[in-house]
Amino acid sequence: MNVYDFKVQTAKGELKSLADYRGQVLLIVNTATKCGLTPQFKELQRLHETYKDAGLTVLGFPCNQFHQEPVQNSEMAQTCEINYGVTFPLLAKIDVNGPNADPLYKYLKKEASGFFGLGGIKWNFTKFLVDAEGRVVKRYSPYTKPLKFEAHIQKLLEQASQKKTAAR
Structure with a gap:
């Protein structure tokens, strides 16, 4: 099992298979437009x-479990585009913890349990880095700014590029 085995809902309510991103490095983030960490949208x-042309896709999953994403999906997407210039995919609002947690997030937390192995998502802007094979390789705290791990993204993109070249 890997990330590509999951389907998620778009902000427009359509089902989207993560298999559509096969071969790409993914940065999966639970987001919120009313959070003190919202300026991270600019770095994302x-x-x-x-890196989109090199094979990176950022996927934003809005979440109101921390009471910082009170708006509907359409308004949230518009706010992100207007205020932060966001053009990466923002999907439907989900739960990341508890009994109604999205299956993708249950999987992500199992694969990268976080600080002291506690598992739960502690706040908005928890980030999961997934390699081009669909494996979760790293979890970053909400307070780790995205540009801090840009070198790790570059390394994964380079590895994916080398595999594609070798396969030819």
Whole structure:
């Protein structure tokens, strides 16, 4: 099992298979537009713009479990685009903890349990880095700014590129 085995809902309510991202490095983030960490959208967007052609996709999953994403999916997407220039995919609002946690997030937490192995998502902007094979390789805390691990993203993109070249 890997990330590509999951389906998620888009902000428009359509089902989207993560298998559509097979071969890409993914940065999966639970987001919120009313959070003190919301300025991280700018760094996430910068990574998206810089590396999308090299095979990086940032996926934002809005979450109101921390009471910082009170708006509907359509308003949330518009707010992110207007205020932060976000063009990476923002999916439907989900739960990341508890009995109604999205299956993808249950999997992510199992694969990268976090600080002291506690598992739960502690706050918005927890980030999961997934390699081009669909494996969770690293979990970053909400307070780790996205540009802090840009070198790790570059390394994963380089590895994916080398595998594609070798396969030819």
